[in-house]
Amino acid sequence: MPSPAESTDAESPGPANGSDEMITFDNVSKSWGDNKVLQGLNFHVKPAEKVSIIGPSGSGKTTILRILMTLETPDEGVVTVDGDELWNVAAGQRIPRETKQMRLTRRKIGMVFQQFNLFPHLSAIQNVMEAPVQVLGMSKDEAHERAKDLLDMVGLGEHLNHKPPKLSGGQQQRVAIARAMAMRPKVMLFDEVTSALDPELVGDVLDVIRDLATSTDMTMLLVTHEMRFAEEISDRVVMFDSGIAVEQGPPKKIFKQPDNDRTKKFLRAVLEH
Amino acid sequence: MTWDTEYALSILPRLLRGLLVTIEATFAGIAIALVLGLIVAVIRYLRIPIVSHLFTFYVSFVRGTPLLVQAFAAFFILPDYGITMSALLTGILVVGVNYSAYTAEVYRAGIEDVDKGQWEATTALSLPGRPTWTRIILPQAVRKIIPVLGNYWIQMFKDVAILSAITVSELLYTAQTIGSSDYRYLEPLTLVGLLYLAVSYPAAIIVRRLERRLAFSR
Numbered sequence: 352m353p354s355p356a357e358s359t360d361a362e363s364p365g366p367a368n369g370s371d372e373m374i375t376f377d378n379v380s381k382s383w384g385d386n387k388v389l390q391g392l393n394f395h396v397k398p399a400e401k402v403s404i405i406g407p408s409g410s411g412k413t414t415i416l417r418i419l420m421t422l423e424t425p426d427e428g429v430v431t432v433d434g435d436e437l438w439n440v441a442a443g444q445r446i447p448r449e450t451k452q453m454r455l456t457r458r459k460i461g462m463v464f465q466q467f468n469l470f471p472h473l474s475a476i477q478n479v480m481e482a483p484v485q486v487l488g489m490s491k492d493e494a495h496e497r498a499k500d501l502l503d504m505v506g507l508g509e510h511l512n513h514k515p516p517k518l519s520g521g522q523q524q525r526v527a528i529a530r531a532m533a534m535r536p537k538v539m540l541f542d543e544v545t546s547a548l549d550p551e552l553v554g555d556v557l558d559v560i561r562d563l564a565t566s567t568d569m570t571m572l573l574v575t576h577e578m579r580f581a582e583e584i585s586d587r588v589v590m591f592d593s594g595i596a597v598e599q600g601p602p603k604k605i606f607k608q609p610d611n612d613r614t615k616k617f618l619r620a621v622l623e624h
Numbered sequence: 625m626t627w628d629t630e631y632a633l634s635i636l637p638r639l640l641r642g643l644l645v646t647i648e649a650t651f652a653g654i655a656i657a658l659v660l661g662l663i664v665a666v667i668r669y670l671r672i673p674i675v676s677h678l679f680t681f682y683v684s685f686v687r688g689t690p691l692l693v694q695a696f697a698a699f700f701i702l703p704d705y706g707i708t709m710s711a712l713l714t715g716i717l718v719v720g721v722n723y724s725a726y727t728a729e730v731y732r733a734g735i736e737d738v739d740k741g742q743w744e745a746t747t748a749l750s751l752p753g754r755p756t757w758t759r760i761i762l763p764q765a766v767r768k769i770i771p772v773l774g775n776y777w778i779q780m781f782k783d784v785a786i787l788s789a790i791t792v793s794e795l796l797y798t799a800q801t802i803g804s805s806d807y808r809y810l811e812p813l814t815l816v817g818l819l820y821l822a823v824s825y826p827a828a829i830i831v832r833r834l835e836r837r838l839a840f841s842r
Contacts, residue, residue: 464745
């Protein structure tokens, strides 16, 4: 007879293999020519943890998310998600573009892009239904029902049949969040999701992400320039510069009393604006 | 030689039958070009070693030789290898294959024009290859290239006249036959020109309308 604690355990976001990390990066490096985007990165994220990654442009923040989403190949290192190996690359090794293992592991991850990347020829609800029907084999009726709930959740219940070009940037980004949620990912990646939005549209998108952060036990990784937002919703903030995590800790510590000079300099520069 | 309206009217039904053959050959050619062109474009895009190169050569070869030469080759040489077809079928295949090379290039431009973010979104959603192509990439690519394809189709309609050289009884061939038996060319050739115009001019207008309607309102 399972205790109540155990019965909720089935829904727990914990890794399948008993490890207590949801995401691990061990000694991961990536270069573009001479530009070292990641230099031997070691970075672990716990289940349900909300981590914000901050730092100057070109510091490798987005690359972390793109390697997790298999949009980028690391030159070296081991990356696991939910106890499953996503990348295991020895230095100088040529790796296959895509393996079955990668495809399966990748399903646990959802991503929201800076440029939304909605399918412009499909309506909002079709955008959200597409992957559950095509990938999970869900019936159209069920997928429609769930897509409708998700679009309601992001405040777009009135726009189910609108195509992306008819929606504002903020609305498009909320559809994109619903679309990623439809695959029930254990890990959600947010890649500068408000950077392409007009300032007055940022709030609605952040509200949706805040709701997800507080109401779900998804592991969330955010690359963001919204410092106040990062401070508010994160369990941990990681400061990145030149391919290295120069400092990390609870948001209060990083934003109020940073130790590292580069963090201080970066925060002075962004908070003055 | 003066224009004889009564004579012109008397040969019009035969010319219309020729026009019908031209239109049939055009549609059949379009169908072949669309399917073959798509296969060629996708294989080239996937960069499969050797196979993709073969298809690249195919495109260069077909585009680098005149349609008339291809028609003669198919009509006179293939029978030597035991491949015998009617002139019409030979002509349709030649036009279809010829335009498949151009169509493949148009598809390629359309596919490459689809935003990189669309591919990334399909990866992020774990969409497999087939729905990625058939539901996401190609519908967007086709939308952008339909006007270009439409113009190729109009050109193909006119190029079918070349098949008169291999005795396909299309519009021009019919006019030539009439001319050589009645020793009158003014009326048949004038009517041929007018009939071509009567089809291709409205077709061009339709293509332009499509172009406007299919453009994304971004």
